[in-house]
Amino acid sequence: MRSATHGYLGPAGTFTHQALLSLGDLPGEARPYPSVPAALHAVRSGEVGSVLVPIENSVEGGVSATLDALTYGDPLQISAEVVIAVQFDLYVRPGTELSQVRSVVSHPHAIAQCRGWLDAHLPDAVVTEGGSTAAAAVAVAAPGSRFDAAICAPVAGVSQGLVAAATSIADNAGAQTRFVLVGPPGPLPPRTGADKTTLVCFLRVDRSGALLEILEQFATRGVNLCRIESRPTRTTLGSYCFSIDAEGHLDDARLAEAVMGLHRVCSEVVFLGSYPRADGLTPTVAEGQGDEDYTEAAAWLARLRHPERA
């Protein structure tokens, strides 16, 4: 039997951990992993039942490590998403002044979101990328640390005995990160009417109009996209696949028809799940794109093909 344990990008105090706690009382233990690939490997191997990983940030865009680790390897399925506000502070060992900071460590996405502040206040500091914001706080607190400061959340800094040398250092106030709960393939969460579907599409041939053909599958069925980005296919330079979030559930006729269309025009479509949207927004269903319209059209076609049965 699969473990009820939930994994997350750790250690304790990451934004991913905070997002996991925001999901409420999940049964079982919460187990930290040092990287997104390690967390997704744990769910693939059955070590944990599901994992929460960051997938998209409102400032930095898609989290490449997550997009790639979801696409390649044994199939995985997203069952939920959660969005939280992210705000960054600069934490140092007690007694260190901001003017004494020569080296900073943090998660690449956190560094990118504070780049303007770093350039303005610590232009000469050496900035090093770490596995997560909380791992950065652990590194700064370690005896003999080579780092003076960590960009992290207060919960991570305070838990390591650090103090804030500067607060609210993000260049964009109000940034948000979206996280997804990922497990092995299984029954889809029921359709709620405010759902999202995540897919990765690989082109059949690299030719003019190939991306347009993918987009047409959605456009002609009135399916709005929430995110689309290209990722290298890891084969040859210039070869890309497309990671897509579309409005709707696989049980919506228009989305199902779009996915069948993708299957026809793409060399491969990786289905990563249909799940309730965190913002609860319901899509506008264009005229002729409701389930009943598809059912009626199928019945009409059947009558054309078999008038004798009418």
Ligand SMILES: O=C(O)C(=O)C[C@]1(C(=O)O)C=C[C@@H](O)C=C1
């Ligand atoms: O390092 C963390 O605290 C994380 O949870 C990772 C992560 C990310 O991957 O984007 C999550 C939210 C913030 O945008 C910065 C870092």
